[in-house]
Each structure stands twice: as C-alpha cells, then as structure tokens.
Amino acid sequence: QVQLVESGGGSVQDGGSLRLSCVASGDTVDNWCMAWFRQAPGKEREGVAAIRATRSNSYYADSVKGRFTISQDNAKNTVYLQMNTLKPEDTAMYYCAARYYCYSASWSRSLDYDNWGRGTQVTVSS
Numbered sequence: 428q429v430q431l432v433e434s435g436g437g438s439v440q441d442g443g444s445l446r447l448s449c450v451a452s453g454d455t456v457d458n459w460c461m462a463w464f465r466q467a468p469g470k471e472r473e474g475v476a477a478i479r480a481t482r483s484n485s486y487y488a489d490s491v492k493g494r495f496t497i498s499q500d501n502a503k504n505t506v507y508l509q510m511n512t513l514k515p516e517d518t519a520m521y522y523c524a525a526r527y528y529c530y531s532a533s534w535s536r537s538l539d540y541d542n543w544g545r546g547t548q549v550t551v552s553s
Contacts, residue, residue, distance in 0.1 A: 429454040429542050431523045436547030439513055447508040447547060449523030456499050457481055460529035461506040463497065464537055465519035465549075474535025475521070476508060479528075486534045491517075513551045520546040 435447040447463065462477035476497035478485045485497055496509040506523060524540040533539060 429456075429459060429525050431525060431542060431544035433521065433523045433544045433547040436521060436549045438550040438552065441513065441515060441551060441553045443513050443551070444509070444511045445513065445549060447510065447521055447523075447549075449506040449508075449544060451504045451506070451525070455501065456504050456506055456525075457501050459525040459527060459542075460534065461497075461499060462524045462526070462534060462540065463506075463508045464522045464524055464535075464540075465517075466522070467519040470519075472522070472537045474537065477529055477534040478506065482529070484529055484531075486529070486531060488535065510549070513549075515551045515553045518549060518551050520548050522546045 430452045432450050460479045463475040464472050466472040476487045478497045494512045499506045523544040525542040526540045
C-alpha cells in the first residue's frame with residue numbers, strides 16, 4: 428500500500444495555470460502506476476492522466492491533452508499534474524491514485540485503483 432496526499436489546488440481565472448502535487452509515503456512512486464482523477468459535483472469520477480515512469484508510459488484524457496502534463500520526481504516521491512490553459516469545465520475535486528499496473532485500455536478505470544488521496548479542489552472561473 429501507499430499513502431497519498433494532494434496539494435496545490437486553488438481558484439484561478441479562465442486560462443490560468445496550477446500545479447498539483449501528490450506526495451507518496453509507504454512506498455516509492457516508481458513502483459506504481461500513478462494517476463490523477465477528478466470529480467465535479469453531480470458527475471462521475473473521471474481519469475485525467477496516468478504515468479508509469481519505469482516504462483516511460485503516460486496517458487491522458489482527450490479533454491486535457493495538450494494542456495495538462497503528468498510527471499514524477501522520484502527523489503521527492505511526488506507526482507505532479509501541471510495544468511495550463513485551465514477552463515471552467517476543469518473545475519472539480521482532483522484526486523491522486525495508485526495501482527500496480529498501467530494499461531492503455533484501462534488506466535482511467537477508477538475501480539481498479541486501490542490507493543487514493545483525499546483530494547484537492549480546483550476552481551476555474553470565467
């Protein structure tokens with residue numbers, strides 16, 4: 428198991444940027460497929476991005492491709508989500524999650540993730 432704590436959320440204007448951080452403890456992030464999910468009120472939790480750095484694999488939802496970048500710093504045992512050109516529809520609670528395997532066909536299935544953080548709120552105003 429791995430424990431996850433997110434930070435970096437906040438309120439920004441349309442077109443702004445934020446960087447979310449997910450600090451892991453209990454194991455190294457390099458052993459896991461690390462992902463970011465988000466959930467807006469009244470909507471299902473959706474996968475935003477995932478990374479399995481040891482295999483140089485990263486995945487993105489179509490809605491964030493070209494705007495968001497997932498990365499990890501093994502020395503800090505931290506995964507980041509750089510979010511640029513934010514839109515009001517990006518408003519949601521963002522969660523960090525971990526599972527052992529990353530598959531291109533299923534990385535965004537939230538039920539397959541065993542480890543979750545408590546989330547950090549991102550609000551984008553127009």
